[in-house]
Amino acid sequence: MKLHITNGDCAGEMIKDAKGVEGEVLCWRDLLHDGPLAIDKATHRCNRIEYLQWFLETTGSAEEGSLAQITQDFLARDRVIASLDQFDEIVLWFEHDLYDQLQLLEICHVLLDFAHQLPEISIICIDDHPSVPVFHGLGNLTPDILTELYPQRVPVSRADLKIAGDIWKQLTESTPQSLENIISEEVPGWPFMSRALRRFCCEFPATETGLTLTQTYLLLTLLRAPDELPALEQQLKGLERNDGLPEGKSAEQRYYEILTGPASFRRIFHHLQQLEVDPFMGDLSVKLELERLLNAEIPYVKTTGSGDDPHYSLTPEGAEALQGRRQWHLDNKIDLWRGGIHITNENLWMWDQQDTQFAFIC
Structure with a gap:
């Protein structure tokens, strides 16, 4: 066997x-x-x-x-x-x-x-x-x-x-x-x-911003809407073939609603997948990363609307972070595990993407 x-x-x-x-x-x-x-x-x-x-x-x-x-x-x-x-x-x-x-x-x-x-x-x-x-x-x-x-x-x-x-x-x-x-x-x-x-x-905090690469990508999905999302389009066409779309909606209609509308979780998720060279996070992991950006002492992301499908946008601090004017670890507490390493503000291991090496910040 x-x-x-x-x-x-x-x-x-x-x-x-x-x-x-x-x-x-x-x-x-x-x-x-x-x-x-x-x-x-x-x-x-x-x-x-x-x-x-x-x-x-x-x-x-x-x-x-x-x-x-x-x-x-x-x-x-x-x-x-x-x-x-x-x-x-x-x-x-x-x-x-x-x-x-x-x-x-x-x-x-x-x-x-x-x-x-x-x-x-x-x-x-x-x-x-x-x-x-x-x-x-x-x-x-x-x-x-x-x-x-x-x-x-x-x-x-x-x-x-x-x-x-x-x-x-x-x-x-x-x-x-x-x-x-x-x-x-x-x-x-x-x-x-x-x-x-x-x-x-790259999932260690970056020396430049204190953000992980996933967090940076998530902020970028809120800075500008994507021009296209081929994986989402393919998924919606599959749902259409199996009668999985809301009544009266075609795959094309639903695709452009998501693509051009406010930043819903579904759009953010597919946009993130597109930014990744090798996507590896499922929807719950992406949701967790958004929660970390949302629920910090100084949040970089905010939501509007109510119910199960809120709309996401950058806070002023999130926009400043993308401009290199803020650092997450100076604004907020870090509490992450990467492998056997508990990353905190007091045990701050960071990743220098340019020099491809780790740095310990005292």
């Missing part, structure tokens, strides 16, 4: 539906670019459960039973990992972006820690597909495409696992300088890893 490990439920369901792809599916379901990480297995599990519960509560996404379900999901995942010797092959299904590459690092660390002999390991990891004009990940594909990709999987060696496991250890350290060496050249066996980790470094 084969074990298929992938990033989340969307890809997981497609793997289950793909013809000729048989076995058990394990969805990793963790956004490791935010929140504390630890090398110790028990500490790491507790950290992630606590963070993900906070994440759902903060983004207003906690439903009845969902917080307890997070713990159950981690325990179920541990049970599968503890029984790896019942499988004859582990197939990793992932993509190129930061979300997936961090999961691969953790998975390799976990596999290396397995007490018995590991089965064969193979991987399918892509950054585009000819059938998808705007590729953001496996979720853009279909079960038939996954069936075609399955025979193209390539072996993962013990040496490959060791390289990734060592990076995971460095990622959980309490200082970030070791990342500078990793991102300076390609990582053997992991063609997308260096690029993804460079993006991770």
